[in-house]
Amino acid sequence: MKKQQKVISTLLVSLCTILIILTAGCTYNSPNQQENTQVTQTESVTAETTQSVQSGSTQPTVSWKDFYPEYSEYNDQTREELIEEAKDEIMRLFPNVDRSTLNGQWQEHVYTYTSIAYGYPVIVFENADFTSDNFMALQEEMSNGDSSRIQRNLVRIVYDPKSKKVLDFGSYGYSTPPASAERRVTSEEAKEKCLNLIKKVKGEDFVNNEMNDYSIIFTDLEAEDNQGEVIIELEGYPYENVPYLNGGIFVDYNLVLDEVLGYSDYTYDPELLAALTTLSPNPEIKTLEEAKGIFEAKVAERYPGEVDIDYRTDEGFTTNALVWDNIPKNIFSDNPEPFKLVWYLVFNSGNARREAVIDAHTGEITYLRYKDIDIDTYD
Incomplete structure (x- = not known):
């Protein structure tokens, strides 16, 4: 990540x-189209x-x-x-x-x-x-x-x-x-x-x-x-x-x-x-609150009652926001997939900084490490 x-x-x-x-x-x-211009x-x-x-x-x-x-x-x-x-x-x-x-x-x-x-x-x-x-x-x-x-x-x-x-x-x-x-x-x-x-x-x-x-x-x-x-x-x-x-x-x-x-x-x-950015910029999961809800539901599923997530904002950086997920592994793939829109969430867990990534098109959690929850679709 x-x-x-x-x-x-x-x-x-x-x-x-x-x-x-x-x-x-x-x-x-x-590129500008001009007559008799070599492309x-x-x-x-x-x-x-x-x-x-x-x-x-x-x-x-x-x-x-x-x-x-x-x-x-x-x-x-x-x-x-x-x-x-x-x-x-x-x-x-x-x-x-x-x-x-x-x-x-x-x-x-x-x-x-x-x-x-x-x-x-x-x-x-x-x-x-x-x-x-x-x-x-x-x-x-x-x-x-x-x-x-x-x-x-x-x-x-x-x-x-x-x-x-x-x-x-x-x-x-x-x-x-x-x-x-x-x-x-x-x-x-x-x-x-x-x-x-x-x-x-x-x-x-x-x-x-x-x-x-x-x-x-x-x-x-x-x-x-x-x-x-x-x-x-x-x-x-x-x-x-x-x-x-x-x-x-x-x-x-x-x-x-x-x-x-x-x-x-x-x-x-x-x-x-x-x-490589060919998907619609208008996702199914349209709001940050919806994305947080998906993440918190996953935590609650494993740890009932434990959904008081301490979200953090890293000044100047893109956090808790909708982003294009342009991972280098995909850029240099022989068969690249279009960049997905994802909700990128950042939160504290104990003394550690943690991340969650939610596919904004499908609602799938593509990355999350929280206690013993370990999801990583990027490997």
């Missing part, structure tokens, strides 16, 4: 998120999907392979050239990386820093050295004189050869600094650096256009618990006025190191998402 997927490195935090996405602008527009493959697929929806069919007529190249489409020379291009882009964004440690490998079905999956071919750089003077100084401070505890800052980087952008950057060798460690930047300064990194990676066109349709969530872990970090997340991109559950952009910035700890971009191709 989206909110369970986010794990901040060896740190910490299961963060509520998104995931949306997904996308770098999920608004779906049919690309993607444009043809998009037009076909539009016709299917209009004619009443809800089954998608596309797959991710219509939008992203397969591994076999790259020859050996092209693969090597793209690895070098990837290195150049990484050095532009993260100049402290030791280029000599960038050993790119082509992979498919890769998981990111926030555990979101990419099904199309990407280039992965494992154990790249991102060790800065600030990082080593912090390691010295935290080692208590034990040199065996001092380690390099090795990171994992994922690069998309199609968009020519870094998708993922995450540190392996970091632990929460002591409250006494010097903060080199303030939370507000770190917030601006997060936004600047997004602009640098995604480009001004994204910042000036698609980014305006996302919810921007700022989490100050320093103010909350002296953890020396801030997090910026983009989520909730809408389609037909309903947000996607999964996707967006995630940036984790460290105030002590004055550098990024993690970056994840899971904004999939907007036309692919639109082509």
Whole structure:
């Protein structure tokens, strides 16, 4: 589930998120029809999907392979050239990386820093050295004189050869600094650096256009618990006025190191998402109260009289709301199903944050973990 997927490195935090996405602008527009204009493959697929929806069919007529190249489409020379291009882009964004440690490998079905999956071919750089003077100084401070505890800052980087952008950057060798460690930047300064990194990676066109349709969530872990970090997340991109559950952009910035700890971009191709969003945006289960009733009836069935559910709202995030359930596993399936509309409920159970997902078309509970109730149709 989206909110369970986010794990901040060896740190910490299961963060509520998104995931949306997904996308770098999920608004779906049919290509302009101009006389004597050549139509690309993607444009043809998009037009076909539009016709299917209009004619009443809800089954998608596309797959991710219509939008992203397969591994076999790259020859050996092209693969090597793209690895070098990837290195150049990484050095532009993260100049402290030791280029000599960038050993790119082509992979498919890769998981990111926030555990979101990419099904199309990407280039992965494992154990790249991102060790800065600030990082080593912090390691010295935290080692208590034990040199065996001092380690390099090795990171994992994922690069998309199609968009020519870094998708993922995450540190392996970091632990929460002591409250006494010097903060080199303030939370507000770190917030601006997060936004600047997004602009640098995604480009001004994204910042000036698609980014305006996302919810921007700022989490100050320093103010909350002296953890020396801030997090910026983009989520909730809408389609037909309903947000996607999964996707967006995630940036984790460290105030002590004055550098990024993690970056994840899971904004999939907007036309692919639109082509998979073919069901009616008007569900059978029309209200939040109806969805809660279905969930509470299930709890009462197992635990009679125990229906005083403590629903929670995670500020800035999509909770207790109607959403498109755009799980990555379905996006990259060879036979994708249309995204379902679901009611996404979040509640407290003891000291734990829990979720329930109700299919808004059928009323089926597709995900619920509450005491010994364990429903998961996503496995």
